[in-house]
Amino acid sequence: xxNALPTGDVEHHVDYAAAPVIEIRDLITHYAERxxxxxxxxxxxxxxxxxxxxxxxSGKSTLLRHMLGLHQPTSGSIRLLGKDITRLSExxxxxxxxxxxxxxxxxxxxxxxxxxENVMLPLREHTRLDENTMQIMSRMKLEVVNLAGFENLMPxxxxxxxxxxxxxxxxxxxxxxxxxxxxxxxxxxxxSAVELDELILRLRTAMRMTxxxxxxxxxxxxxxxxxxxxxDDGEILVTDTVANVRNSDNKxxxxxxxxxxxxEEVDADEYLHRLTR
Amino acid sequence: MPNNMKYSLLxxxxxxxxxxxxxxxxxxxxxxxxxxSLYWIILGKKHKQAVRVATVxxxxxxxxxxxxPIVSVLNLAIGIMLAIQGIETLKxxxxxxxxxxxxxxxxxxxxxxxxxxxxxxGRSGSAIAARIGSMLESQExxxxxxxxxxxxxxxxxxLLLAMLIAVPALTILGDFMGLLGGALYTSLxxxxxxxxxxxRTLEVLAVDDIRQGLIKSAVFSAIIVLVGVSNGFQVxxxxxxxxxxxxxxxxxxxxxxxxxxxxxxYFLNR
Numbered sequence: 001x002x003n004a005l006p007t008g009d010v011e012h013h014v015d016y017a018a019a020p021v022i023e024i025r026d027l028i029t030h031y032a033e034r035x036x037x038x039x040x041x042x043x044x045x046x047x048x049x050x051x052x053x054x055x056x057x058s059g060k061s062t063l064l065r066h067m068l069g070l071h072q073p074t075s076g077s078i079r080l081l082g083k084d085i086t087r088l089s090e091x092x093x094x095x096x097x098x099x100x101x102x103x104x105x106x107x108x109x110x111x112x113x114x115x116x117e118n119v120m121l122p123l124r125e126h127t128r129l130d131e132n133t134m135q136i137m138s139r140m141k142l143e144v145v146n147l148a149g150f151e152n153l154m155p156x157x158x159x160x161x162x163x164x165x166x167x168x169x170x171x172x173x174x175x176x177x178x179x180x181x182x183x184x185x186x187x188x189x190x191x192s193a194v195e196l197d198e199l200i201l202r203l204r205t206a207m208r209m210t211x212x213x214x215x216x217x218x219x220x221x222x223x224x225x226x227x228x229x230x231x232d233d234g235e236i237l238v239t240d241t242v243a244n245v246r247n248s249d250n251k252x253x254x255x256x257x258x259x260x261x262x263x264e265e266v267d268a269d270e271y272l273h274r275l276t277r
Numbered sequence: 278m279p280n281n282m283k284y285s286l287l288x289x290x291x292x293x294x295x296x297x298x299x300x301x302x303x304x305x306x307x308x309x310x311x312x313x314s315l316y317w318i319i320l321g322k323k324h325k326q327a328v329r330v331a332t333v334x335x336x337x338x339x340x341x342x343x344x345x346p347i348v349s350v351l352n353l354a355i356g357i358m359l360a361i362q363g364i365e366t367l368k369x370x371x372x373x374x375x376x377x378x379x380x381x382x383x384x385x386x387x388x389x390x391x392x393x394x395x396x397x398x399g400r401s402g403s404a405i406a407a408r409i410g411s412m413l414e415s416q417e418x419x420x421x422x423x424x425x426x427x428x429x430x431x432x433x434x435x436l437l438l439a440m441l442i443a444v445p446a447l448t449i450l451g452d453f454m455g456l457l458g459g460a461l462y463t464s465l466x467x468x469x470x471x472x473x474x475x476x477r478t479l480e481v482l483a484v485d486d487i488r489q490g491l492i493k494s495a496v497f498s499a500i501i502v503l504v505g506v507s508n509g510f511q512v513x514x515x516x517x518x519x520x521x522x523x524x525x526x527x528x529x530x531x532x533x534x535x536x537x538x539x540x541x542x543y544f545l546n547r
Contacts, residue, residue: 068423097425108420111412122424 013205014048014226019082021046021178021210022067027076029066036062037234040076049204049211051221054231055256063231064182064214068102069093081177098126101171101209105182107163109155109170115142116151119170126174141169144206145199161192165199172203179203181213185220193217197224218257222246230256307503310429314437314502317430332435333442340401341443345450347400348393352451355388356380356458364466373467377477380459385486389451391538394497397444398530402505405436406526409509410519418510433506440498448494452487489545496541497534504530 020043027040037059044050054060065071066078069085077084083096101122109118119138123129129137142148145165155163164184171179184200185193197220204211215221221228222242229239230253237253238245245253255261321327363376409432412418421428460474508526512518 094425102423104416106415108416125426
């Protein structure tokens with residue numbers, strides 16, 4: 001079964017009996033002629049930390065961009081909090097955006113604004129709070145990510161780890177139900193990476209968010225995941241608990257886990273044909 | 278026809294066809310960009326998503342106010358140059374004093390808007406492409422979209438509005454400086470008083486001449502913004518891509534400005 005749920009020792013903060021908050025059905029998508037994602041089906045449940053893992057070119061970033069509504073799929077549906085985002089009008093999607101937070105790989109903080117203004121931007125956009133309240137709220141979130149007192153710095157004055165944490169603060173400033181995190185540990189030193197993992201775990205317990213993390217870092221994935229989805233060549237190999245993914249007998253998964261390059265049978269005739277055609 | 282000639286003809290036709298399709302695509306894209314940014318400028322308030330006034334002022338500062346010294350110097354130089362050439366040419370007919378008409382009309386109708394726009398295209402058009410391109414590369418544009426902020430409303434509309442205010446204002450300054458340059462040289466060369474020169478200039482200049490220059494400069498502002506933004510949004514491939522888009526946007530903007538100038542001059546003077 002592709003979309004296996006954990007049995008037995010179920011983590012108490014995930015409600016697998018509830019309706020999934022993310023529900024992807026038969027997602028197919030193309031870049032020009034090339035099929036990038038093929039028949040993706042995925043459920044993510046309230047309170048869950050779902051890790052989407054795969055090598056580069058596996059389609060994991062594309063899958064994330066689809067969940068964020070940045071691309072339209074060729075076919076299939078993506079339901080976030082029960083709403084099919086492939087069919088939403090711009091106005092309806094705008095309302096749904098309040099429930100979603102995204103931390104991009106490079107942080108994507110706006111270079112022309114201070115850290116504090118960056119964190120405040122979603123509040124400015126979606127609420128009619130007064131300046132003072134917004135400031136307090138953004139300071140609270142900066143406090144959560146251990147960046148208190150940095151709100152007047154420009155993003156260019158922050159270190160890589162601080163940029164990611166500031167991006168996380170901006171992503172959660174509206175207290176979203178869904179948090180998406182793209183490559184949290186990419187480009188970070190091991191200590192900052194571990195700190196960020198712990199921060200993600202803390203956020204889930206404190207704010208009861210459902211979190212989707214896209215990563216190729218095994219260690220971080222095993223540490224924070226409730227379930228892991230392994231993506232390869234645009235298809236889901238498995239969606240399962242950490243233990244089951246680890247013990248999977250799928251060869252390709254074991255290759256990925258043990259950092260082996262893809263082992264391909266080389267057929268001499270086919271090889272010759274490819275070169276001489 | 279030999280076979281290889283046939284082939285190269287085919288390649289040529291194919292190339293022209295592709296380029297045409299691309300050009301039409303780009304024109305379509307730019308027009309929708311213009312329509313969308315105008316839409317947000319005019320109707321943004323109604324959607325409770327008004328264009329940010331603070332940004333507009335910041336941009337006016339960067340595009341307009343900071344360009345004041347260079348615009349002044351260049352237009353002064355253009356005025357002097359026109360006076361030198363004009364007097365030299367008109368000497369043949371013994372009609373040197375008629376140079377005043379020539380300077381007045383060519384500065385206000387032609388040179389001031391053209392020089393100002395080319396300057397702004399170089400200073401700000403390139404910056405627009407570079408900024409949007411690097412925002413795209415660093416996923417800041419994606420971040421805007423997932424927060425629910427329309428990138429055109431947030432990035433393009435304030436620029437367009439600022440440009441539509443700053444460039445015509447600079448053009449008026451350019452008019453003045455160009456006329457001043459002409460006046461300084463002419464009054465020295467022909468022993469005319471500055472007051473006499475000013476009187477003659479005001480006699481020949483009609484409001485229509487200034488207006489012609491301002492209409493042009495408004496069109497040129499839109500060209501600068503749209504070319505810069507559309508090139509910025511098409512950036513691919515990191516820092517090198519940003520650099521390419523910047524260069525392309527300056528060359529394209531200046532070419533479009535000069536061509537548009539020709540077309541407008543033809544229609545406005547009929």
